[in-house]
Amino acid sequence: MKPQYLINIIKDIIHQERQPEPFRLGKVASTDGRVNFDGEQSAGLKKYKRLSNYTPSIGDRVLLARVKGSYVILGKIQK
Template sequence: MNPEDFLQVISPDQSPPSPFKMGTIPDTYTSGLPTIKFDGETVASTKRYPCFGAYTPKAGDRVLLARVGHGWVVMDKVRMF
């Protein structure tokens, strides 16, 4: 194995996953931790996601989520002007 092959094995040409995702809080949301319909998916998650303290979730909000450990946290609403 030459050095280039070795580097390809330990560091494949794949971009690391983004630390952020976009999604929407479903229209069925009423209270508590929200589920999220992530962009590119057809149905909302069954898992409920925590939110930063300054954000109060509302049905229909577009939100930015950040990867924390092995999960996601809702950062805030994304305002579309």
């Protein structure tokens, strides 16, 4: 195996790990758009935008989509 081939494989792995997830799940922490993402201990200070047809309620399980470097709340996931 040539060294450059191995270097390229490592670069590809690092690049893939840096790619943010296109979708994330979380729970609404406040009605102004703060979200506690799955796997995190608490909600951050950032307030996420939402689609106009969804009104957040604290505790809602929501799906967020990555848009231009941030996330947008798409809506509540029904049980």
